[in-house]
Amino acid sequence: MTRLNVLLHEMVPDHQIMTGEEVTDLLKTFDISEDQLPKIYHDDPAIKACGGKPGNVIRIIRKSQTAGEATSYRLVVRRPKK
Amino acid sequence: MTSPKRIGKIEFGLLSPKQIRDMSVCKVIWPDTYDDDGFPYPKGLMDPSLGVIDPGLRCKTCGQKQGDCPGHFGHIDLAKPVIHVGYTRLIRKLLRITCRDCGRLLLDKEEIEKFSALEDDPYSAETIGEKDVKKERVCPYCGEQQYKINFEKPTSFVEVISVVDENTGKTIKTEQKLTSADIRERLERITDDDLRLLGIDPDVARPEWAVLTVLPVPPVTVRPSIILENGQRSEDDLTHKLVDIIRINQRFRENQDAGAPQLIIEDLWELLQYHVTTYLDNEVAGCPPARHRSGRPLKTLSQRLKGKDGRFRGSLSGKRVNFSARTVISPDPNLSVGEVGVPLAIANEMSVPVRVTKQNIEDIRAMIRIGPHRPTLRDPCGANYVNRPDGRRIRLIAGPEGNCDTVAEMIEPGWKIDRQLRDGDIVLFNRQPSLHRMSIMSHRIKVMNGRTFRLNPAVCPPYNADFDGDEMNLHVPQTEEARAEAELLVAVQENILSPRFGAPIIGGLHDHISGIFILTNQTKWYTKSEFLYLLKYTKMDKMPEPGKIVDGVPYWSNKQAFSVILPKDVSMFYKATCCQNCNPCTKDSEAGCPNDAFVRIVDGELLCGTIDKKSVGAMDGTILNRIIRLHGTRRARDYIDDLTKLSIRAIMLNGFSYGINDTDLGKNEHKQIRDVLDQAESDAAQKISIFEQGHLEPMPGRTPEETLELQLMSQLGKARDRTGDIASRHLGFENSSVVMAVSGARGSMLNMAQMAGCIGQQAVRGERLSRGYEDRTLPHFKRGDKGAGAHGFVRNSYKSGLTPTEFFFHAIGGREGLVDTAVRTSQSGYLQRRMINALQDLKVAYDGTVRSTGGKIIQFVYGEDGTDPAKSASGQPVDVKGIAESVLKEEI
Secondary structure, three states: OOOOOHHHOOOOOEEEEOOHHHHHHHHHHHOOOHHHOOEEEOOOHHHHHHOOOOOOEEEEEEEEOOOEEEEEEEEEEOOOOO | OOOOOOOOOOOOOOOOHHHHHHHOOOEOOOOOOEOOOOOEOOOOOOOHHHOOOOOOOEOOOOOOEOOOOOOOOEEEEEEEEEEOHHHHHHHHHHHHHEOOOOOOEOOOHHHHHHHOOOOOOHHHOOOOOHHHOOOOOEOOOOOOEOOEEEEEOOOEEEEEEEEEOOOOOOEEEEEEEEOHHHHHHHHHHOOHHHHHHOOOOOOOOOHHHHEEEEEEEOOHHHOOOEEOOOOOEEOOHHHHHHHHHHHHHHHHHHHHHOOOOHHHHHHHHHHHHHHHHHHHOOOOOOOOOOEOOOOOEOOOHHHHHOOOOOHHHHHHOOOOOOOEEEEEEEEOOOOOOOEEEEEHHHHHHOEEEEEOOOOOHHHHHHHHHHOOOOOOOOOOOOEEEEEOOOOOEEEOOOOOOOOHHHHHHHOOEOEEEEEEOOOOOEEEEEOOOOOOHHHEEEEEEEEEOOOOEEEOHHHHHHHOOOOOOOEEEEEOOOOHHHHHHHHHHHEHHHHOEEOOOOEEOOOEOOHHHHHHHHHHOOOOEEOHHHHHHHHOOOOOOOOOOOOEEEOOEEEEEHHHHHHHOOOOOOOEEEEOOOOOOOOOOOOOOOOOOOOOOEEEEEOOEEEEOOOOHHHHEOOOOHHHHHHHHHHOHHHHHHHHHHHHHHHHHHHHHHOOOOOHHHHOOOHHHHHHHHHHHHHHHHHHHHHHHHHHOOOOOOOOOOOHHHHHHHHHHHHHHHHHHHHHHHHHHHOOOOOHHHHHHHHOOOOOHHHHHHHHOOOEEOEEOOEEOOOOEOOEOOOOOOOOOOOOHHHOEEOOOOOOOOOHHHHHHHHHHHHHHHHHHHHHHHHHHHHHHHHHHHHOOOEEOOOOOEEOOOOOEEEOOHHHOOOOHHHOEOOEOOOHHHHHHHHHOOOO
């Protein structure tokens, strides 16, 4: 059985793991703490595919009809049990 | 950014018997409230130490007056423990997963290991559920055999003890009811460490506290008794319930002390359990609700909190306001869209606070002299109250015995008066359901006679209002800030562009569109007096040059009349609603479009084309859209006012009516329609006979039956359309329904076809009618008849009238639509409620991000593109075509 790499699918936006430096920059520009970022579960198929671990911040670049490209950021968190 | 206060954690716990006793100021032992003289019984349910509800008395516990004393809890000692209904789930779980003997969790060390918390995060512990413990296993700690525990609603637990008979090898099951005392004992045995594994903090919530031994008695302030007109006291539902509890508790204790037989004790215990259960929640499944003497179910603790009128949704989230009015609405096309007509009676009652200054003192004196009763519309407004700086409030009283003249002399700068509403005051106007922000807009008021709110019909679309008895609400902002916001953000003209689709939501409707269509279609010439009649009520400061002069008489064209109300720099090119999509399009030919459906506006001059729904309609309004972008919202508002007035004049110049004979067709047409329908029915019969012989070629992926149904549907549909074509060929632009359908004012060509030609196939869920009797829709047909008439084809028109079977079929088809709307409204209402609850506190921060109140980021750029949808061009960020055309002044 071949496993599908979801990141290669046309409808899955680009997921990038950010470096620590980039994250501090990001938090500074928006003047926020890490827990004020939007979140994404560690077992999200796209996170599993790009190798994100809880605590990583992911940059997601989506195609947008109106803006061309839209960037958003998400903090990887462990999915709470049940 | 952090919010000023952040919730670190929330602790949910149970009240322990000790806590209940500690907070209690009185042990309640008597089920009585007041004695014959009206004094509360000491140690009764209305003990004076539980708080004060009578004005003038002081609380025995805290010494404060009524209103200041918050009330104090008492308690009742229950003769035997009783289960709290709210915690039956928890009790069931704990009984099932702990040992019946030693109280340990029925999991060994390795199993527990799997569930234990991750080192770094104590809250990530996976809590153990009932499914994690196998039924009827042996306790890994004490070796005790476990049994199945059944829960019977509402509050009883039964242990099914199964013993293997040594002789026969069969298992014998015996049911044994667990008393509340047994359950409490078992819960007591569970160790603190095991509880932590289950996600329960034993310091605040020992499980045995879910079985009550002491019942708190809420303060009297929570359950005040009311005195009826006849002087009788009427107690609160909670008090009634507490009386029941105490009475049974007392009897129980007496019987217990007297050593009554076990049976009686059990009955009383159950009764006590019932009363405590209904006291906590009177809507538990499997438990008959406790009723008042009148038969009304009692409203007990849970009912006070739950549901739409409960404490949360009814009292905390729902608020009532002063300075508001509500009445029926009716139309007044002479008002501006930004105005609202307010009845004098309402304007007299409602007020705006005004501070007295040196500058306005004389004006205010005049208002006070008029007092609370403004006799007619023309009178200046009066005042209802005068507020002195020391906080005293003087009510103005009209008439010779009144105080108006004396108070008028008293006032000095620094006082405030409550002035009545007058023309030009800004108010908020609202119609429920408030589904989008345009459901509340601010209008300037115009005081009027009559008893209804008056509004311009052009603002009906955003409110979704009509005049079949709709009522609307009006609120008067009381501060300068509120008025400023009402003016700058909420005003009607600021809400012409809907953020829903980035185009005007306000615009002409029905007769406005018919009228402007009749005015502008093709070329017509008007004399000076006709031209002035049309534009009498619009803001025209100068007559345009006449379009042509014949025999020395000047004439103005219909297009000129419309151009008068346009700003001078509008240039637009587009197809109107009445465009028939001819192929090839002839708009650029010498003669131009035969329907005059291509609109060319250059420098505010309508050169050709018809103005209809596309140009001025609500939710379309391309011209209005352009005017807002070019000249702002006020000019747009004036344009709407001009347009509605012009179009109504135009429709009055010609006259516009509709009657039964507008659907009349000639003999010839009737014959044609009959032929078409006969042909269609015989074609259908032929198809059916092919099918019955088994020669019908099925479509890919379909059975022959499905194929037949689809083909019949499309065939009969086509026949209906053809009758419509025959009818519309006969009816020309002199027919009102054609004008309305073509201009987009109301109705469609299909509606016309159904009135004059043929109603056509009735359908449920997109299929021909088939249900009813065995193999037929009605007993009027043969079984298995697949013909058009037997499955809901209505060949008559609304005008010719339906046969009984057709009428029945039409009712079937019509009902589907009704059911659909009924279902949709309730579903979309609930969706709306959940959406609003989820999104209500989000806002766009100054850095363009969307954040919740906790400063959490929801979107990094509002809507991904940072565009205000109300300022977008129908969803697109930039209207390239429109801008280019208005600069180049030619079509691209």
